[in-house]
Amino acid sequence: MKLNLSIDEVLSTTRSVRKRLDFDRPVEREIVEECLNLALQAPTGGNSQGWHWIIVEDVTKRKALADIYKKNFAIYASMPGRRYEPADPRIKQMGAVRNSAMYLAEEFYRAPLMLIPCIEGRTDNMPAVAGAGSWGSLLPAVWSFMLALRSRGLGSAWTTIHMMNNGEKQAAELLGIPFDKVMQGGLFPIAYTIGTDFKPAKRLPLEKVLHWDKW
Secondary structure, eight states, rough: OOOOOOOOHHHHHOOOOOTEEESSSOHHHHHHHHHHHHHTTSGGGGGOOEEEEEEEEHHHHHHHHHHHHHHHHHHHHHOOOOOOOOOHHHHHHHHHHHHHHHHHHHHHGGGGGEEEEEEBBBOOOOHHHHHHHHHHTHHHHHHHHHHHHHHHEEEEEOBBBGGGTHHHEEEEEHTTTOTTTEEEOOOOEEEEESOOOOOOOOOOOOHOOOOOSSO
């Protein structure tokens, strides 16, 4: 069932959802495939369409992926955080963001489904233009998928931590992904959300990040 949301509402209220993922409600394959069909309409460099989508339903594989994520998250959480100026409004949000991230690391295995979006080719040690072209051919489709989920009362969270410390290769071996030929773009829980009343996030004002003609 689609929510009665305008395009602007979908764009402004699609969040990385963690604590409000309903891990106890099954997610139908049909709705995921419906969202992925919409995602396939996203732009892709040179019409390459080199994307691949791995939906993980098997409970043993979901647990293994969650273990990789949890192990890497423990390392990530111990690293020094980004430094902000005392007046930066982002400081007030960091506690809540960290808390929800820790929750997801502990509960990730409970997600009814997981998604690993992939792109053909590897850009390891290649120029930035190669990376921009590859990720620009995948990430718009991933975001379209998240928007489609939101419009149907589901949610996800954009995570990449499982790829740290050889984790990408471990996930590739677990799922049969040809690691030397295909890059992973993240690990996404998929679940219905607890409630659908998401609000626009607090962001830095446009004038802080907008540049006309020069930096």
